[in-house]
Amino acid sequence: MVANLVEKAEQLREKTIARRQDFHKHAEVAWTEFRTAAIVAETLAALGYEVLAGAEVVDEQAMMGVPSAAELDRHVERALAQGANPKWVEKLRGGKTGVVGILKGAKPGPTIGIRFDMDANDALEAEDANHRPVKEHFASVNRGAMHACGHDGHTAIGLAVAEVLASLRDELSGTVKLIFQPAEEGVRGARAMAVKGVADDIDFLLGMHIGFNTKKIGQLACRIEGFLATTKLDAVFTGVAAHAGAAPEAGRNALLAAATAALNLHAIARHSQGPSRINVGQLEAGTGRNVVPANAVIKLETRGTTSAINEYMCSEATRIIKAAADMYDVQVVIREMGGAAGAENDLCLVERIERVAEKLGIFEEIMPSCYFGASEDCTYFMERVQQHGGKAAYLMIGTELAAGHHDFRFDFDEAVLPQAVALLSAAAVELLQQ
Amino acid sequence: MVANLVEKAEQLREKTIARRQDFHKHAEVAWTEFRTAAIVAETLAALGYEVLAGAEVVDEQAMMGVPSAAELDRHVERALAQGANPKWVEKLRGGKTGVVGILKGAKPGPTIGIRFDMDANDALEAEDANHRPVKEHFASVNRGAMHACGHDGHTAIGLAVAEVLASLRDELSGTVKLIFQPAEEGVRGARAMAVKGVADDIDFLLGMHIGFNTKKIGQLACRIEGFLATTKLDAVFTGVAAHAGAAPEAGRNALLAAATAALNLHAIARHSQGPSRINVGQLEAGTGRNVVPANAVIKLETRGTTSAINEYMCSEATRIIKAAADMYDVQVVIREMGGAAGAENDLCLVERIERVAEKLGIFEEIMPSCYFGASEDCTYFMERVQQHGGKAAYLMIGTELAAGHHDFRFDFDEAVLPQAVALLSAAAVELLQQ
Amino acid sequence: MVANLVEKAEQLREKTIARRQDFHKHAEVAWTEFRTAAIVAETLAALGYEVLAGAEVVDEQAMMGVPSAAELDRHVERALAQGANPKWVEKLRGGKTGVVGILKGAKPGPTIGIRFDMDANDALEAEDANHRPVKEHFASVNRGAMHACGHDGHTAIGLAVAEVLASLRDELSGTVKLIFQPAEEGVRGARAMAVKGVADDIDFLLGMHIGFNTKKIGQLACRIEGFLATTKLDAVFTGVAAHAGAAPEAGRNALLAAATAALNLHAIARHSQGPSRINVGQLEAGTGRNVVPANAVIKLETRGTTSAINEYMCSEATRIIKAAADMYDVQVVIREMGGAAGAENDLCLVERIERVAEKLGIFEEIMPSCYFGASEDCTYFMERVQQHGGKAAYLMIGTELAAGHHDFRFDFDEAVLPQAVALLSAAAVELLQQ
């Protein structure tokens, strides 16, 4: 049957590549994946999946870093103009662009979940003729949105896996649950679906990424360590403007509040229990050279190898920001803009996946270990599954990249697509066998 | 003769108002006053003045805060399209939009200079119907440029004074030198003309502003104190970006360099010899939350009641900025974007002007003192004149304002125009009498 | 009569010098002037003055920067051992070392107050043979206490003035009130006497200092400007220690709280209404290189040309210190250690003193103006007098100095003593004449 799956995945190769290129061309950034999600929902439904979408799978309160209502509306119009099915778009309104497909196998058994992310990056895609998406005419038509992280591939893989598993329904003992998540960039989207409970009944959860630390076709990494828990914060300071020459004492200086916050944030004490991170990535303040600045915003993130260490960083950061505002007698509003939990792959599940991969015979190198060292909000789903007694693993599937992730010249070797389809399908079959 | 001058000024009232409204409608920001300056040059020439313009009166090295060449070219095109005389525009190319008119009297005598500024503000003019320029159809057609400080009036006054004095040439003992300066906003323009030497032969220099501390028609202030010397600096920091999670140690943090600069700049020790000021009015840094910021810019200004105190502030600031860059191992480029000298009105000249004003009988209140507390680059001319043994004074001539200076609803009562024309003409006549 | 006063002062020359040298030899720092104050009280009583002392003239709550009870007790013992009269010392216990002498003239009239300060500096007096106090055997025997500001002279002058005026009692119309104040150094003592109300019934108050801006015998300055109001603060931060290698996150860093306070204190915005000052003069923090520092103290002062500007600085400083503590999650206690008000000399009183000085014929130069630019807590008395409708003036009486004020080699030409006695006596006589 395993050889069979490699063949099935191969048969879907062209379709999968076509889908990936279509998603690439119509790249949609976080919370605006109206067209992508509508296509996902429609396809899953057509394959016989029970489809949940919008408010059914996304908790509005838990959404982070959502564009304004006007911006969302604009994207709804854009998506409709780009052919999105109005029925599904309607369900997704308000940026609730998550979709879940459920397929019950012929026999009872555990539930396996596979999670895919759908959003593009805020980036201007390369326009030179050497960039393959340009040459082959699938470069993004949505200016400022670009799939520079491979989520277009992830979504296409997900739909092909859906098709393979639907064709094997009679042989499955248990349930397949495919989670298509918005807004992974900025780690903003998973929490809203996790909080909604979509992963709570999953016994085995798989997440995956193409590329990254596996840089060649045929590489596979299952023993992933070093997921960094993270919190993304914006702090908006509001002071009082004054003429810097005529009445400096009348001002309340938001710029200096932000500057002293930035400096002291970076001075948060290191944590003895494991790596932590802090970064104030942006600071914008002031309106004119001769005005005491009344406005400032900083955009920062904290990280930690465990959720506890990240919480330490985040709680220190919050106190420091507030004190910086007090120091300059300005107001501050702190907003949580994103986040991811820490996580650990379950070793017993990892070993099963590795055995499946070996059987497939398409992976030349299964890496003995792999340090992630970054953040992925798939961890929110993993945490929920593990809290409920399930097992979770996150995989990296190799492919050559034209440029690094998030680079405006990013592209990948699409040969990874059928390989990923085969592996995930095979893993599901393995886990849902009696 | 004095009564005569009031009358002459009155006769020019309509023409002066019309000119002011024309300049208002075609507002031109710093270094782009191609149309305004061309009209000034043409008018002076027609009145019989010797006219110097462009590179003859503007030192290219000393120009500060000049737009890019492309931007300047765009404005040349705009000015030509708005009817500017190509002959004069050609002379003004490169933003050298200064004009000087020289009129030799019938008899020998001293040289009196009067300085006018011509540029508009970077502001979007109010569009509501209550705003008089809108109602009376002379609102700015150059979007983003607006005369919100009254320099349109100053230029119109200057041309009327030119006309009055030309008509009195035979009675004048000495020389009239009218200086029309670009780029007073941001105190960027005077230095380039002063360095060129245009004020070096002036025995009596007058500068003036309408409105400001004299808020009513009929008010006059000649005993101005508290000109603040100032320097405007931009500091551009360039570091090295790095992934804030994966390799924070690989970054060179320009944001923190800018933040620590800002904080320490504000901590420059006060000066015991008089008031000083420092303001970091803007700070912009970073490109993304999860990237160690590789770019930052701060826009700041220093001030002092004397040029020496301002130089102390400026030299401290420069050292601090460089050290902040060193501290974070980033590069920094510091650019001087504007400046003004400190200055003092010569009391003996002030008293003569006050007596002239009294004789005119059109000023109800001559203020006993007036604290300026801000910066004006007319001080560069004043400093040069005084260094060469001449006398200088700066006057404020009252008018009601619709809104404060630099406000997008700014407007003034044009009744001030003939009053200013009469006063300046009378002062010149008085100073050039045998 | 004026010539008479110069003569009377001359007759007391030797006695005054002897007293000054005795006070110098037994120098007593702030709040420990038990011997000095006891001698003052005893002398005034012997001259027929009504004498108030200790709790009668010092408000305990308003005393600032007082040594510990044990330290005070030690000084009581020292003073007794150095011959202080136990009766008076008993009244002065607790550091309440202020004395007021009251002399009612024969006829009714206004009250004139003259204020003298008695305390020495915390300094180790020079020990080399060239230092005159060493050569002439009146160097301080109280190690660590030294009259390096001339208050020994002030006290001696006060007692001679007391003697001169007592001899003229029958000719005086009104009351003489001589205020001998402790703890001028650190501007700690005047407030406690002013709050007690000792100056509230004074119509004309004179304060004075020898040396300072009047650097030669025969110089006199009465038109003093630029008294800086000031507040002296200590801030004590208490955090939590932790091993810097093993558990840095467990610490609460008092050193960084103090450092960020220091930096941001110096960044308090300048005040447009006049000069202000801030100085963190000392910072001590931490116990060991490898321990997160749990303790820190900063000693600072704010100043302003007016009490209002100083209050602005002080209130900004207090907020900043508290916020710095919050920022590092440490505790802070802020203690007021001293202070002085802003003040202005009453010009009408100044002019009367100048006329008296001219009549005396012993002053070669009466300075047309004099900028003080420092703090003196005599201003607390001046403020109270002026608030009650009286007039106040502070004088500087010239003398050559061996080294600057507060220098360990300080000494002055004692020829100033009879001159000051003559001037103050003459001023009192003038003001208490019918």
Added chain:
Amino acid sequence: MVANLVEKAEQLREKTIARRQDFHKHAEVAWTEFRTAAIVAETLAALGYEVLAGAEVVDEQAMMGVPSAAELDRHVERALAQGANPKWVEKLRGGKTGVVGILKGAKPGPTIGIRFDMDANDALEAEDANHRPVKEHFASVNRGAMHACGHDGHTAIGLAVAEVLASLRDELSGTVKLIFQPAEEGVRGARAMAVKGVADDIDFLLGMHIGFNTKKIGQLACRIEGFLATTKLDAVFTGVAAHAGAAPEAGRNALLAAATAALNLHAIARHSQGPSRINVGQLEAGTGRNVVPANAVIKLETRGTTSAINEYMCSEATRIIKAAADMYDVQVVIREMGGAAGAENDLCLVERIERVAEKLGIFEEIMPSCYFGASEDCTYFMERVQQHGGKAAYLMIGTELAAGHHDFRFDFDEAVLPQAVALLSAAAVELLQQ
């Protein structure tokens, strides 16, 4: 033979305890171990060891944190007064208090080194009767010096091991090299001996500590991880004092330079390759509240899990300190006061020691792993040995403590002494067997 060694160590129990208590009673802090080192040298010589000492084994340039010459001289006198042999003391002059004893076995073979540290802590020993050293009359007679870390025990162990191995000379194939090091506290002493090359010919090096993570008699830890490389720095800032009220601009503020250094030092970016540390443990600045502070000193340390990470921290720190000085236009001198390398135990050596320990039968628990998480300058010797192709291991030998290391009530159960003697002797014998 192993059982034999346990017995031999037992026979030396009383002598070893007596030595330990004698060293405890005559505690000597870093670089002043004249008496201790003299006893060590004398004892080794008596046992037949070749003895090198002073300049023969200590590189003067590489000594860190050495007391002043006067202080050292004072300690020489003290040591002589306490019975130190003048011959050896003379060799140790200048604080070069290192001693090396060399014993060549009967047959050729490898060189085994064992390193012991001899110095006491800067601490005031507890004086209450419950403190065993008080009760049993061996509390420190050198006020301010106290063995609060167990080095008294280490030295006594070393001399007993020397005696045991000397008695076995005929059975040894190779050379024994016993290194007695000064100044481990503050990690100041090892570098000077390592640089001198004393460890360069060692094939197997053993270091050890009693107590620490092994808190009970019978515990042993050989698999030590997490040695933190460290550097100890002092930075001394020198500015210019000025009166804070009268001429603040004339000052050069060393306090603010130190404060901004402290803040920015703590903001050094975390390193992605492993834990790093920074601590500014002390800051002292300024002399008076109203003086712009002209002096400041900070005492800091950097750490890293590898020497490379520590070097990153140290090089960042150095740049930041220099830039902070530049920022305030003050001078700075940075002095290296101590340091330790990172290190790793060689696993093959560890396993041999563990087998020896098992054979001895006196250890109840051999810990499977042990995280050190601190710094030890034994690592400098380990690094040199490993660089030359040798193997190194550091051991912890358990004992109950009366209070934690560096606590003024520190004491330990002396039952550890013969156990350590047996283990180290047995290890040497094992490693020097054919």
